[in-house]
Amino acid sequence: MYAVKPTIKAMGDSAVIIKFSESINLKAHLVIKVLSEYLDKRPFAGMIEYVPAFTTITIFYNPLEVMRKNPHDNKDIPFDVVKKKIEDILCNLGSNIEDKPRIVEIPVCYGGEFGPDLKFVAEYNNLTIEEVIDIHSSCENRVYMIGFAPGFPYLAGMSEKIASPRRKTPRLAIPAGSVGIAGNQTGVYPISTPGGWQLIGRTPLQLFRPEDDIPSLLRAGDIVKFKAISRAEYYEIQEAQCRKEGKLKWA
Numbered sequence: 001m002y003a004v005k006p007t008i009k010a011m012g013d014s015a016v017i018i019k020f021s022e023s024i025n026l027k028a029h030l031v032i033k034v035l036s037e038y039l040d041k042r043p044f045a046g047m048i049e050y051v052p053a054f055t056t057i058t059i060f061y062n063p064l065e066v067m068r069k070n071p072h073d074n075k076d077i078p079f080d081v082v083k084k085k086i087e088d089i090l091c092n093l094g095s096n097i098e099d100k101p102r103i104v105e106i107p108v109c110y111g112g113e114f115g116p117d118l119k120f121v122a123e124y125n126n127l128t129i130e131e132v133i134d135i136h137s138s139c140e141n142r143v144y145m146i147g148f149a150p151g152f153p154y155l156a157g158m159s160e161k162i163a164s165p166r167r168k169t170p171r172l173a174i175p176a177g178s179v180g181i182a183g184n185q186t187g188v189y190p191i192s193t194p195g196g197w198q199l200i201g202r203t204p205l206q207l208f209r210p211e212d213d214i215p216s217l218l219r220a221g222d223i224v225k226f227k228a229i230s231r232a233e234y235y236e237i238q239e240a241q242c243r244k245e246g247k248l249k250w251a
Contacts, residue, residue: 006031008086010079014048014063018086021055024156029144030097032057033221038093044085045069046078052220053145054154059086101142101223106188106203108137108179108226109234114202121164121181121198133228135159136200141186143222151190151208151216155224158186170196177203179226186226190216204238 007019018035021028032052039050039059046066051058063078072081110133111118122132141155148154163184171194174180178189180197189195190207207217218224229237 006090008083011058013078015058015060016079016082016086017056017058019056024054024144026099026142028055029142029220030099031093034093034097035089036220038089044082044089046082053147101221102219103223103225104218105225105227106179106205107229107233107237108201108203109229109231110136110201112231114234115179115200117164117167117180117198118200121162121200124164125162127162132162132200135162136181136186137226137228139186139226141224141226143218143220143224145220146216146218149189149191149193149208150210151218153187153207153218153222153224155186158184160184164198166196167198170194174199175202177205177207179203202234204234204241206241 009017009019011017020031032055035057036050036052039047044061044066046061046063046069048060048062050060059082061078061082066078066081067076070081070085109115111129118129118132121127122129125132127135136158139158141157143153144156145154146152158181162181164181166182173192174189174195174197176189176192178195178197178199179201180187180189180195180199182197187197188203188207189197205217209215209217
């Protein structure tokens with residue numbers, strides 16, 4: 001089981017939230033990842049879905065199904081039954097949790113119309129544009145969760161050397177594939193949405209394809225590496241994407 005005992009609390013009468021840490025850290029992330037994989041393969045009777053986050057995982061369930069299909073004492077309420085189920089699952093996970101991330105390379109064309117805020121990020125951090133690109137493309141960024149918009153990866157691992165504040169006035173529409181920075185985080189917009197991140201480039205890869213069996217290109221646990229590409233390479237990969245011959249590399 002996890003070294004620090006998690007807290008399990010009710011969220012209304014049909015969900016529980018399990019908290020593994022007060023701060024973002026790799027150990028909590030790995031337990032959440034393994035628990036998610038376990039629930040994918042062996043959901044308990046009455047479970048509807050789960051939502052993993054940075055330090056928590058929320059599990060939604062049908063109270064009537066939980067009471068009807070799981071053994072319990074007469075005095076138990078659905079939360080008691082679900083809490084016991086979760087405690088048993090966590091005990092079965094064991095303590096030796098391995099980190100075997102998938103490495104995903106995301107090509108990015110930096111600057112120009114694709115990265116209108118690249119100059120601001122450079123000036124804000126007293127760096128050259130080339131230095132910002134080198135730093136951003138040399139970091140290993142771990143996907144801690146998917147949220148905000150379909151397929152949007154919450155990444156950790158960007159160097160604080162290029163950390164930058166959000167824009168004072170958010171844009172009403174950011175093109176899909178835009179790569180941005182907000183605070184000490186970087187991210188990629190999978191679909192066109194409003195947003196206030198500083199845009200430094202764009203990837204031709206489609207991070208969210210609702211027609212696919214697995215619509216999100218990235219998943220929690222992945223390691224993302226950005227690779228600088230030319231404008232010509234951008235359009236070449238984009239054309240390949242249109243032909244559904246994507247050039248994503250992973251290991």
